Amino acid sequence: MEVAFYIAAAVAIIATMLMLRDLNVVHALLYLIVSLLAVAVVFYVIGAPFMAALEVIIYAGAIVVLFVFVVMMLNLGEHAVAMEQRWLTPGIWIGPTALAGVLLGEVAYLAARGGAQMEAQMVAPKQVGIGLFGPYLIGVELASMLLLAGLVGAYHLGVRRRQRTEIRHARDTHERRVAPSSDVVLAGTDRPARTP
Amino acid sequence: MLFSLGLIGLLVRRNLIVVLMSLEVMLNAAGLAFVVAGSRWQQADGQIVFLFILTMAATEVAIGLALVLQVYHQFKSLDADVLSEMRG
């Protein structure tokens, strides 16, 4: 079983790395799916089969599908690939990699101090259910309210009224503001890639 | 590890959709950490928390993508740097 764990972990990491590098958004999405599936395998191996199932169904199945919908709706095409190419200069990777590397180092240090060993015993879904209806009942209710809020919000944001004349929502409440800065109007095609 | 990768992706890519994807990766990594911890201590709490994380991630993706759609219609671009105007 341990072998499966290591293989799945490796796949997840490699898939994520590939996802970051790919210029085409759809390819990146596919890599993401692979990564999520690998993580599901990891869940199964460490004894949380219910979570594995949830991971596949909700995460890979619903969320990524949403991404795909949006990508398809926006219909960016070749133009987007060209843009991405211009944005992603090699030098851009240095800073974030360093930052994330430091973070990784710290976390690894902390984890190593913990001295964990692998136990492959399963925690049954039944226990999860009992926990949900017991101590974590409030959490469940809150989660459902969160979902409701998300639903309403997504609907509201998604509605497009063709006759909307105001450019920026905030403009209404601050009429006295002077003319906006110039970098907003452009569609971003001529802005050079900049490291954050 | 996954978290770090997700962080890198967040910081590097300018396409908003990829940014959101990286965010998902980070959430996923955090949830993985929780489940592993729950398994280590043989408690159900880790998985319960992961459930909540999952729920939250789903909601956030929904709203985030709706916002992305709005951004695209307003600015005609998915560049994260375009959204840098600080007035209003």
Add this chain to the structure above:
Amino acid sequence: MQLLWLIVAMPLVSALVLAVLGSHLSRRVVAAWGVGSIGVSAVITMLVAVEFVSSPPAGNAYTQFLWTWINVAGFQPHIGFYLDALSLVMIFVVTFVGFWIHLYSAEFMMHDEGYSRFFAYMNLFVASMLTLLLADNLLLLYLGWEGVGLCSYLLIGFWYRDVANGLAARKAFIVTRVGDTAMLLGLFLLFTSLGTVQIQDLMHRASEHWPMGSTMAAAAALLLLGGAVGKSAQLPLQVWLPDAMAGPTPTSALIHAATMVTAGVYLVARTHVLFALAPPAQFAVAVVGGATLLLAGCSALTQHDIKRVLAYSTVSQIGYMFLALGVGAWSAAIFHFFTHAFFKALLFLGAGVIIEALQDEHSIFRMGGLRKELPVAFWTFLIAGCSLAGLPFITAGFYSKDLIIWGAWSAAQGHPSFWIVGMIGALLTALYTFRVIFRVFFGPIQIPVGKRPGYVMTVPLVILAFFAIVAGSVKDPLLAFVQSTLPPMVEANAAGMTETLSEVVAALAFLSGLYVAYLCHLQKRILADGAVAHPAGRALHAWWFADWGFDWLYDKAFVQPFLWVAQLNKNDFIDAFYTGIARLTEASYRAVQLTQTGQVRWYAAGIAAGSVVFLAMVVFA
């Protein structure tokens, strides 16, 4: 004599009242206060004088103690007035002449803005001058000294809207400041070595502790001389007085002719013991006086602004007084001061009438023929001019000047060369005086007369003219009176000359000066023009016109370097410190501004970095 303090208090109170309430009072009331306070002072002075002369107090001096000023570790100067013959003569002149000048200026300044301000300053001046004259300790004297300096500055720059007036005032103040500093040093020296600032005590202790010819006495005397030189506009600090003519004419009459500029003479006379103990210092006084009187006489010969001629004339006449002090003819100097106050004030007031009548015309070469147009001004000016030049036997100036010139030969520290200098000075005096008179009052009328003076202005002229003549007759009583305080003039080396012979030579000098002036400025004016047109003559004329180059010299030696240093230090390091703070703030603002990019990825990176640091702190600390 108890009323001594009122003499000072009246003008002081009036000055305060006018300063505070003046702008709310009508001109009549302001004039009444301003002139009246000096009038009351003059009356009280005369009462005090009568009492003093008829029943002199013990020791020929009267002290009035008012209150203790400072009381620190045994140093206790107090506010007290000391009246003896010397100060009595001087306060009489100040209040009497001052009264007539104030009366004159009541009408003269009628059309100027700042009427109450003028009278406030003038009254404050008189109060300070009286404090100076009546002070019984050097510190109070210095207070009065500074007070008159301040009022001089305020009054020279009275018409402050013209920048040139302010500059002239500033120049006067700074130049006299140089002298004041020397005087202060002398004061410190005297205090630290003799332990008191009371003048009479100082004189006693000096003669006890310091032998004849001691260096301490010489040092103190020379420092006090420095102060006197500054205030009285003698060489080398005479540069401020001609420019001080920028002030109103009554100011010039009061301050820069009759009173303030004689403060130096008073100081030397007061501390005569020190000078007597230090012959080199006294010799320096005489040299300064002699050199100044020649220098100023030559400069007066070339000026074309009527007031500047009179200013140089004042410098020259005070040179005579210093010469007298320097050769030991103390009472002669005071007598000359007495007469000079009358005729010089009269000259200035007359000049004021002329300037007003010709709508502010100052140049004598553009005036002419005013003899018939302004008769009162003409006759009084003529009388004063003759007195200044020394018309024999009639005028007071003849007697006083002649006494000095005779003393220059015959007194203990006299020397024939001083006599010669005095004679040449007399010649020059006659020359420049009559140059002005002939140019202004004779000849064709160039500018028609606009405004004729009223009674308020002509009465003072007449009164002062009367005294310019009559004052000479009080010569002997006055001298005897003053000699109760100052040592009499000892005729040590009278060989080779008698007083009568000296007087005859002086009369000849007067006549020759008159004749030459008549020739050049009335008969054949082309002679004067020719002298100036000749290259040597023109150079000499230009040099004397510019006050023998002193202004230029001081400008190059002191003013320019100072300005250069000031310019260099304009962004001095203290400034740099404060601007540095501002720039630092600005720089840090810009630095912080860089973090506000508005880009979400940048902020995410910030969060990540922050969490990294936080974790590190938790883990490793």
